[in-house]
Amino acid sequence: MTPRMLDVKQSILGVNAAAAQMNRKLLDSHRVLMISLTSSPGSGKTSLLMRTIERLRERYRIAVVEAIAGSSIDADLIAGQNIPTVQIHASGACHLDAAMIRKGLAELDLHQLDLVFVENIGNLVCTADFDLGAHKNAVILSVPEGDDKPRKHPMIFLKSDAVLVSKIDVLPWFDFNLNAFSEVISDLNPAAKILPFSARTGEGMDGWFAWIRQSKEELNGGKDLQGAV
Amino acid sequence: MHELSVVESLLSLALKNAEEANARRILSINIVVGDYTGVVEEAMSLYFGFLSKDTIAAGARINYTHVPAQLRCRDCDILLPLGRRDYRCPRCEGRRVEIVGGRELYIEAMEVE
Numbered sequence A: 001m002t003p004r005m006l007d008v009k010q011s012i013l014g015v016n017a018a019a020a021q022m023n024r025k026l027l028d029s030h031r032v033l034m035i036s037l038t039s040s041p042g043s044g045k046t047s048l049l050m051r052t053i054e055r056l057r058e059r060y061r062i063a064v065v066e067a068i069a070g071s072s073i074d075a076d077l078i079a080g081q082n083i084p085t086v087q088i089h090a091s092g093a094c095h096l097d098a099a100m101i102r103k104g105l106a107e108l109d110l111h112q113l114d115l116v117f118v119e120n121i122g123n124l125v126c127t128a129d130f131d132l133g134a135h136k137n138a139v140i141l142s143v144p145e146g147d148d149k150p151r152k153h154p155m156i157f158l159k160s161d162a163v164l165v166s167k168i169d170v171l172p173w174f175d176f177n178l179n180a181f182s183e184v185i186s187d188l189n190p191a192a193k194i195l196p197f198s199a200r201t202g203e204g205m206d207g208w209f210a211w212i213r214q215s216k217e218e219l220n221g222g223k224d225l226q227g228a229v
Numbered sequence B: 001m002h003e004l005s006v007v008e009s010l011l012s013l014a015l016k017n018a019e020e021a022n023a024r025r026i027l028s029i030n031i032v033v034g035d036y037t038g039v040v041e042e043a044m045s046l047y048f049g050f051l052s053k054d055t056i057a058a059g060a061r062i063n064y065t066h067v068p069a070q071l072r073c074r075d076c077d078i079l080l081p082l083g084r085r086d087y088r089c090p091r092c093e094g095r096r097v098e099i100v101g102g103r104e105l106y107i108e109a110m111e112v113e
């Protein structure tokens, strides 16, 4: 046969995008809000989750899907809070994908939940390519990492709904310029909510809790079904 | 990096298209890669060699077209290279800019027989 050209024009990650859409539909049908947390290694994802669970567990029924890279320390910490925790073993991987999340969600009783958090693998680059099907994506940058990260890795900041700056208790010892950072983010992604906080001192955490509540209300069509705290 | 999972998707997509076109062999695959996808060419080709071995895509060449990320000013409608200090339009100093390009990852076309 003679060689011929086929016109394809199909996304290589189309399979992941379709799986992500299915995850979102599944969650929607149970009115469960899923929020993904992404950051570099050690920026404070688990610490934020611990604080968040402590504070919101009376209000919402919470579960956590944890990426396990090497050790299950993080998942054990979360499970120690007595909430449903699913471990996704992803040693050597640089991101979670929508199919992994689908398996994780299958282990949860979605009827019994209001809120699912996903702790992604520590990585600002690869994670930006893979939609997990979360309703909201939050990226965390810690003060010691420096305020120039959105210029080096714009995509993850571009696709996130909330941009959190963690460890602000150490601001006095670093040259992180919060105003300059916020300006770059609002230029790059005007819709993103910018939320500086410290899991150590608790400063700024209320903004994060309010954002979660608002996201939950959006999903429920304007009503927070749990009522006021 | 995640080239392995990308190549798995690439290969299954290519094989599916080849099968639908009743092709016996895939000779080459033209893919478009945004500069901000975190995908490295050398790693892609290496994994592709491994994974395609026992398929009709064995020996196929991958041709890459890179797409840079650019800024577009919504007011001036001009395209500018990324990498300036801030995300502002250098012409009108405005903030109504958006990043276009850079996240593409798709098969444009393939040569089969």
Ligand SMILES: Nc1nc2c(ncn2[C@@H]2O[C@H](COP(=O)(O)OP(=O)(O)OP(=O)(O)O)[C@@H](O)[C@H]2O)c(=O)[nH]1
Binding pocket: A039, A040, A041, A042, A043, A044, A045, A046, A047, A048, A074, A121, A122, A166, A167, A168, A169, A170, A197, A198, A199, A200, A201
């Ligand atoms: N000073 C300070 N340290 C913090 C804060 N939040 C977290 N840390 C510390 O930063 C380190 C990493 O925090 P983790 O919460 O484990 O970060 P992570 O993003 O879950 O890390 P990986 O899962 O390994 O990527 C720990 O030693 C925490 O005690 C904070 O608000 N202030």
Ligand SMILES: [Mg+2]
Binding pocket: A045, A046, A047, A074, A119
């Ligand atoms: Mg962690």
Ligand SMILES: [Zn+2]
Binding pocket: B073, B074, B075, B076, B077, B089, B090, B091, B092, B093, B094
């Ligand atoms: Zn302009």
